[in-house]
Amino acid sequence: LSPFELLDVPILERIAFYLATSRFIGPPSELVPLLCTSRTINASLSFRSNHHLYSQIFCQKFDSAAVIRRLSWGRTTVECFSEELRKRSTILTRMRHRNAENFAHLQEDLWAVYLILLENDGKNMAQLCLWAKLPTWIASVIEDKCQVPREHPLSWVKDIEGTSLVLWLLWMSSDEGELLDEDSRVRNKTLTRLEPFLVHGHRFSSAYAPDAFFYLPLCAETEVAIPCTTGLPLPITRDFVHYGRKIKLAAPPVIPAALLNYVVRLEVRLDDNPLPSAVAQLPETRAQAAAMGLSLPRLTQEDIINFHFHTRTRFFGDYNGLGSERLDNEWFRTVSCYDPWAVDRPLRGIFYHLGSLTGHWNGRALIPYLQAHIDANMPNRRPSVQGVTWAHERISCVFKEHHCLIPDEPISAPAEAHGWGEDILNVWLPRRLEIKHGIDDLTLHDRETGKTVRYETYHADRENPYSRPSKMSSEWRCDLPPVSEDSQYETDDDYEEVFEQRTSGVTDIIITGETYDRESPAWGSFSFIGRVRPWDGFVVLLRRSVRERRSDLRHSF
Numbered sequence: 001l002s003p004f005e006l007l008d009v010p011i012l013e014r015i016a017f018y019l020a021t022s023r024f025i026g027p028p029s030e031l032v033p034l035l036c037t038s039r040t041i042n043a044s045l046s047f048r049s050n051h052h053l054y055s056q057i058f059c060q061k062f063d064s065a066a067v068i069r070r071l072s073w074g075r076t077t078v079e080c081f082s083e084e085l086r087k088r089s090t091i092l093t094r095m096r097h098r099n100a101e102n103f104a105h106l107q108e109d110l111w112a113v114y115l116i117l118l119e120n121d122g123k124n125m126a127q128l129c130l131w132a133k134l135p136t137w138i139a140s141v142i143e144d145k146c147q148v149p150r151e152h153p154l155s156w157v158k159d160i161e162g163t164s165l166v167l168w169l170l171w172m173s174s175d176e177g178e179l180l181d182e183d184s185r186v187r188n189k190t191l192t193r194l195e196p197f198l199v200h201g202h203r204f205s206s207a208y209a210p211d212a213f214f215y216l217p218l219c220a221e222t223e224v225a226i227p228c229t230t231g232l233p234l235p236i237t238r239d240f241v242h243y244g245r246k247i248k249l250a251a252p253p254v255i256p257a258a259l260l261n262y263v264v265r266l267e268v269r270l271d272d273n274p275l276p277s278a279v280a281q282l283p284e285t286r287a288q289a290a291a292m293g294l295s296l297p298r299l300t301q302e303d304i305i306n307f308h309f310h311t312r313t314r315f316f317g318d319y320n321g322l323g324s325e326r327l328d329n330e331w332f333r334t335v336s337c338y339d340p341w342a343v344d345r346p347l348r349g350i351f352y353h354l355g356s357l358t359g360h361w362n363g364r365a366l367i368p369y370l371q372a373h374i375d376a377n378m379p380n381r382r383p384s385v386q387g388v389t390w391a392h393e394r395i396s397c398v399f400k401e402h403h404c405l406i407p408d409e410p411i412s413a414p415a416e417a418h419g420w421g422e423d424i425l426n427v428w429l430p431r432r433l434e435i436k437h438g439i440d441d442l443t444l445h446d447r448e449t450g451k452t453v454r455y456e457t458y459h460a461d462r463e464n465p466y467s468r469p470s471k472m473s474s475e476w477r478c479d480l481p482p483v484s485e486d487s488q489y490e491t492d493d494d495y496e497e498v499f500e501q502r503t504s505g506v507t508d509i510i511i512t513g514e515t516y517d518r519e520s521p522a523w524g525s526f527s528f529i530g531r532v533r534p535w536d537g538f539v540v541l542l543r544r545s546v547r548e549r550r551s552d553l554r555h556s557f
Contacts, residue, residue, distance in 0.1 A: 005040040013053050016045050021060045026131040027089035028057050047086065054082035061127065062088065066119035066324040067243065070331055070349065075243050083244035088112065088127075095132040098140050106141065106154060110165040111240050111249065117172050118331050121323045125173075134173050139186075141166050146193060156193065160204065160254055161236040167194075167257035172316045174261070179268045187265050192386065197258035199368070199376050199385040206255040207538040208235050208337035212421030214413040214428040216535035218340050237338045247347065250338035252330070263364070264313050271309065279304050286521060296521050303522040307394045311364060329353065329537060337536045351537035354504060355460040357399045357511055365393045396519040397528060402442040402455035402510045405466070410508030411444045411453045413531075427542045428531045435512075435529070440467035442510060455510050508534070511541065 007015075020028035035042050047054055055078035058064070062085075068076050091112045094102045102109070113134070116124045128134040145156045145163065156163055179187070197204060209216055235250040283289040283300045332349035372388045404410040413428040415421070422428045432447040442455040456466040513528035525546035532539050 001040060002038075005038055009044050009050075012041065012044050013050065016053055017056055017060075020057045024061065025127065027092060028061070028085075047082065051078045051082040054085050055079075058082065058085035058088075061085070061123065062116075063119050063121040063123045063324065065121055066327075066331070069325070070328065071243070071347075075245055080243040080245065084242075087241070088116065092127060092132040095128075095134070095137045098137060103144060103154070107162055107238070108240075110141070110162055110169070111238065113169055114165050114252075115240075115242060115334075117169065118327050118334070119324050120327075129173065134169070135178065138166060138170050138173065142170070142190075142193070157196065160233075161238070161251045164236075164251050164254035164257060167254060167261055168252050171257050171260045174264065175315050175317045179264060180271075182265075182268070184269075187269065191262060191265055191269075194258050194262040195385045195388070197255060198262060198366070199373065199388050201255050201258075202377070204255050205233055205235075205253050207253055208250055208333055208536045209340040209538075210234075210421070211538065211540065212416060212424050213340070214422040214424075214531070214533055216340055216533070217343050220341065234340065235338050247335055248338050249334050250336075252334065259366075260313070263366070264315065267312050275304060275308060289521075297524040299522050303394075307364075307392075311362060311394060313363065333536055340535075351534070352509070352532055354403070354506065354509075355401060355458055355465070357539065358401050358458060358460050360396075360398050360516060361513075362396045362516075363394075365395050367391045367393055394519065394523050396516040396523065397513045397526070398516055399511055399513040399528065401458040402512065403458055403466070403506045404453060404455050404508035404510075406505045406507060408453060408507070411446060411451065411510075412449065414448075424540065427529055427540045428533075429529065437512070442512065444510070455508070508532075511539065513541075515546075 016031060016034060019034060020031050022030065031045070035045060043049060045053060058081040064076075064081070091105075091109050094105060094109060095113075113128065116128065142156075145154060145159065145166070148155050150157060153159060154162060238249050238251070239246055240249050241247075279301055282304065283292060283294065283298070285302050286300055289298050289300050328350055329352060332347065332351055335347040336345045336349065336351075368388050368390055376385055376388050411429065411433075413422040414426075414430050416423050423431070429444075430446045430448055434445040434447060436443040436445075438457075440457050440459075442457060443452065444455065445452045456468065459465045509532040511528065511530035511532070513530075515524065515526045526543050527546055528541055528543055530539060530541035
């Protein structure tokens with residue numbers, strides 16, 4: 001043996017580690033010549049014989065904090081990390097080369113990239129964008145899916161699982177600079193491809209379970225009835241190998257991703273569009289409108305200009321300073337919300353961070369013109385979705401969260417009139433409900449049952465967010481006992497650490513809100529009431545007009 005071959009394995013391992021990580025971007029291809037040096041070197045450093053080396057390389061090239069935080073020790077061993085390195089190296093190489101034959105691996109690649117981005121703390125995005133050319137790959141996938149025949153199982157409209165994943169990847173990798181530089185023809189083509197999901201949005205799901213149901217999991221008797229009563233598809237599921245172990249995943253809903261991608265591109269287009277000529281007929285300022293004695297609410301030119309040019313959606317990357325921890329909710333929905341009937345959800349975790357909705361919100365509502373929208377959705381007709389035009393309305397409001405704390409029982413969600421699910425049209429709340437606002441609480445009285453429940457108002461800026469002492473964490477989840485999945489891929493201890501989290505003590509969350517004072521004279525005064533579904537953190541809001549709305553409150557583009 002040569003002197004090099006006689007080196008101790010730990011020394012060889014360190015040499016191999018520094019060689020493989022000397023270039024951060026890309027798979028550790030520098031190891032290939034070293035492994036080909038001799039059989040002795042190969043036997044010491046090969047993937048099969050040295051999982052420790054490859055797990056270290058993985059942690060150097062990819063983010064690992066999220067998986068360590070979310071999963072138990074059984075899924076974060078050196079064998080799991082080394083296996084994930086091998087899988088990601090293969091997938092990133094396919095993405096970089098974009099060969100036609102790689103279309104057969106499309107679903108696997110889309111899921112892998114989505115999970116990689118859910119674990120991103122900086123390294124993952126760098127590998128995807130700088131080496132695998134993620135934006136170019138996404139554009140290629142979208143083009144391929146749109147070019148295949150509509151009846152093809154992987155087409156844009158047929159493969160909702162793949163389309164949902166690629167739209168989420170498009171959203172998670174987009175930033176303002178790229179969209180401003182995007183060719184207008186490409187932008188308009190993307191908008192055209194997204195419009196069917198907005199116009200026909202009722203045909204697709206916006207959540208992981210039908211919104212008609214507040215109480216989940218469901219009983220077995222409702223299984224046959226769901227498709228005919230809600231009209232919404234159930235979660236699309238897939239078994240996927242993640243860190244060397246098989247897990248079941250639920251595809252994220254397609255509608256939120258389609259809407260986000262549509263709105264940010266629409267807002268970029270507004271930057272180049274002149275204001276409608278009718279705007280010049282409005283008062284210039286709020287002071288001028290008041291001097292003219294005009295009734296409220298009333299739009300002014302400064303209101304329109306501020307909305308048209310300055311009301312913008314925040315991009316996904318704007319929150320990168322918070323790291324992958326802000327995506328824990330999305331991760332746990334993906335791995336837990338695949339079956340509305342499942343009582344045992346081994347990877348069940350945090351679906352909603354307390355205080356998430358508290359504060360001032362500013363954005364836009366897209367409201368289709370009614371008759372065109374009806375025509376586009378009539379059966380036995382195929383009118384163009386491009387015929388549906390949208391009115392834009394500014395949404396500017398302040399939300400508060402109110403929590404029902406143990407041992408209080410939350411207000412009941414009444415059954416829907418026809419007996420299918422709960423009353424979604426009244427945000428899962430009783431119709432004859434009296435609401436009293438206090439400084440630090442919200443009192444709900446159901447006149448139908450006579451039940452009164454006190455909800456504590458959540459103050460995120462206080463050391464103790466409630467008016468009464470409470471031992472809690474900022475995380476909210478259903479408090480079911482820990483269970484283990486009976487599978488050849490997991491052991492009984494695989495999920496143990498997932499449940500070592502302090503419970504919040506919150507049994508229900510009510511949202512209240514009102515229009516921001518500064519915007520009320522322009523866009524009207526509204527009140528908001530809503531509820532958060534504990535099964536998946538799905539939020540439903542109901543907006544009511546405080547005053548009668550006027551027909552000039554919508555701004556068309």
